Amino acid sequence: MAPARLKYKVESFLSHLALAISENAAPLFLSLTLLDHRAEKMAGKSMFRYADGFDKFLMFFGTLGSIGDGSQIPLTMFLLKDVINAYGDKNSGLTNDMVDKFALRLLYAAVGVGLSAFVEGLCWARTAERQTSRMRMEYLKSVLKQEVSFFDTQTGSTTHEVVSLISSDASSIQVALCEKIPDCLTYMSTFFFCHVFAFIVSWKFTFAVIPLSAMFIGPGLVFGKIMMDLIMKMIESYGVAGGIAEQAVSSIRTVYSYVGERQTLEKFSQALQKSMEFGIKSGLVKGLMLGSMGIIYAGWGFQAWIGTYLVTEKGEKGGNVFIAGFNVLMGGLSILSALPHLTSITEATSATARILEMIDRVAETDREDKKEKALSHVKGEIEFRNVYFSYPSRPDTPVLRGFNLKVPAGKRVGLIGGSGSGKSTVISLLERFYDPTDGEILLDGHKIKRFQLKWLRSQMGLVNQEPVLFATSIKENIIFGKDGASMEQVINAAKDANAHDFIVKLPEGYDTQVGQFGFQMSGGQKQRIAIARALLRDPKILLLDEATSALDAQSERMVQEAIDKASKGRTTITVAHRLSTIQTAHQIVVLKAGEVIESGSHDELMLLNNGQGGEYLRMVQLQQMAVQNETFYDSNIEMDRRYRHRMSTPNKPNQCEIQWI
Incomplete structure (x- = not known):
């Protein structure tokens, strides 16, 4: 070359x-x-x-x-x-x-x-x-x-x-x-x-x-x-x-x-x-x-x-x-x-x-720890003993301070208090979303920390104020409460939650898609689907975190009926904003700054301090005043509407007089 x-x-x-x-x-x-x-x-x-x-x-x-x-x-x-x-x-x-x-x-x-x-x-x-x-x-x-x-x-x-x-x-x-x-x-x-x-x-x-x-x-x-x-x-x-x-x-x-x-x-x-x-x-x-x-x-x-x-x-x-x-x-x-x-x-x-x-991150609470135990039979007795707690994101701000509460099996307890008093925290601790910084929580006399976490949560049904629905069908949302449940069990749970009637009226029934975060359902419908999901697993303990506070009167009545039906025979803890929803509870607990300040039935709390009442009576009176004001306001609006309607009707001039109260 x-x-x-x-x-x-x-x-x-x-x-x-x-x-x-x-x-x-x-x-x-x-x-x-x-x-x-x-x-x-x-x-x-x-x-x-x-x-x-x-x-x-x-x-x-x-x-x-x-x-x-x-x-x-x-x-x-x-x-x-x-x-x-x-x-x-x-x-x-x-x-x-x-x-x-x-x-x-x-x-x-x-x-x-x-x-x-x-x-x-x-x-x-x-x-x-x-x-x-x-x-x-x-x-x-x-x-x-x-x-x-x-x-x-x-x-x-x-x-x-x-x-x-x-x-x-x-x-x-x-x-x-x-x-x-x-x-x-x-x-x-x-x-x-x-x-x-x-x-x-x-x-x-x-x-x-x-x-x-x-x-x-x-x-x-x-x-x-x-x-x-x-x-x-x-x-x-x-x-x-x-x-x-x-x-x-x-x-x-x-x-x-x-x-x-x-x-x-x-x-x-x-x-x-x-x-x-x-x-x-x-x-x-x-x-x-x-x-x-x-x-x-x-x-x-x-x-x-x-x-x-x-x-x-x-x-x-x-x-x-x-x-x-x-x-x-x-x-x-x-x-x-x-x-x-x-x-x-x-x-x-x-x-x-x-x-x-x-x-490789080891969770602080291992839900599948095989070394922990599970009870063969759960009665549902719950006890909080001198519990202290602060959220990890705010460790310097105590939420519960020496909280004590005993809930007998099968009884219904209502938790009330102002914002930040620790009501919802009680439910979070019971579900072991968090563990107390001090004190103990017991189920049937056993510390809940010793139970398998998955087993513990399987004994509870939780319904939140704003229910979370997945972007799938109503049936799949209910079945999420119990893997492998049959269609018959789904329907029975929906009936117990007063949800079956409105579901079957939908064009696709239980196969109806609820949309992203359940946006295609009304508030009452979402809440009843969430209750059906909780009831599907037949829990021994029912946890209700302000389940009706965001609903209108008609939806609240339907959901409350479902809750009353679901609570029978179950230990139920209800966090309430509207006091009317927990008046029939066996025990009402009033919290303030993470501490129990009053406890008893509705009648007992109304007669505290020789009939003068306490914090509970004050909260009842405030809500009654709010309801009266709302009723008076709605009544005046309705009367004003009728007055304007009659004034615009020339054939009936003598029917336009209204007495205002």
Whole structure:
């Protein structure tokens, strides 16, 4: 081969290599620094934690397939070595038979590489799906095990992150296992075989030019560390922006009703502005790094010169130098092609750390602790003994102070008091959403901390002031109360909750969709569905947290009838705002600042202090006055409406007089 032609081809290859390096060096060193940054956090947190024996089998053969796939270019060039040398030698005696033999070798190589690529794709795709499915399941299982206080202390952005991990981060891990890791193995295999064959065909040339491949390491190490810090800050600021967007979408009706689109966009824009600032700085650093790598072209000029020198002065065969140069070139390009994949693997490694951090988090209350016990029969007697409690988000603000209460089995107790008195906290502690900071809570004489948490909650039915319905059918919402319940049980629970009649009147009956958060149902309908869900499990204890306070008079009457029916034979604790709903309770407890100040039946509390009453009587009188004022106001509105109607009727002028009281 003529030296001029060789020099041209070598320079052409090297110029393309230099361009590829300048475009892809940043991801390499960003990945290296990110890996170093995450190394400590990733101790014991492998992306392959959920690989079983079959997955290891798949990964083993997938790796072999990647290695075989990566040998395609170097093997092809190695097989072409003799052909190129023969074409460059006028006295080689190259014949068609020799060309056919070389072509047949290439065919065998193509078949082998094709089979390797098939095995690679099949094995890695299969194991990626299996492993990430297990990881998603374990993640959600861990989230559902966490205590309520964990979610109370989350901000909007961190809550968004907890939710997004199961989708976005798990998907990035699956892509890394399915595509990025096998591709990196393929490129590394190409790099290895290219340099091995380059040494075989022309060790002098290869030995001289390989050190030049490391010339871009210096700038990358310096600037990569800076870029890593900037990108981590960008990711954090994007998380804040995502939290704002999620809150706006989940509360879209509130945003619309208060015309809050502009405020939401302003907050979102402010969060994105920080990300933009970090992005500009990152771009500046990347530009400086790429600009500093112009020295690489000088190295590639040396490679072109040394190749020409070996052919003209040292007698190296042109084909050997060409193949060696091409292999070194393709080996370098293969590493550069792996850089974007290496960046994705680095991101997946970080995602793995975040997911496994949640999976490994030990909840303060383990609902599946097999060491704890469960009672074979529950009567439903409840006792609070000198209970103190403060919420984790406000540890310096006591909510309950020496709270004592004993509820006999099958009896109904009402809790009343002003806002912040601790009424709803009592129910939260009984459900073990939280544990007391001091004191004990007992069920049938046993500390509830010693019960399996899932079993304990299965003995209770909870109905909140604002019932939460899932965006599915009425039937599925009720069945959520008891897994595997039959349709007959669902209907019976709905009847007990006074919900069956309105459900069957709907066009699709029990298959009617309730909409997001149950927005397609009225307040009374949602509440009765929630009561049916609570009754489906036939709980020994019924907990009602202001279940009728947000309803109109007609809906309240329907729901109250359902509650009265459901309370029969069950221990019932009712947190009430409207005192009329708990007048028939066996015991009424008045709370103030987390302490019990009065306790007794309705009649007993009305006759406290020698008939003068106490706090309960004062609350009753205030509500009676409020009802009277509301009734008087409604009455006057109705009388005014009739007066205006009669005044507008000319045929009946004598019927327009109204006596106002």
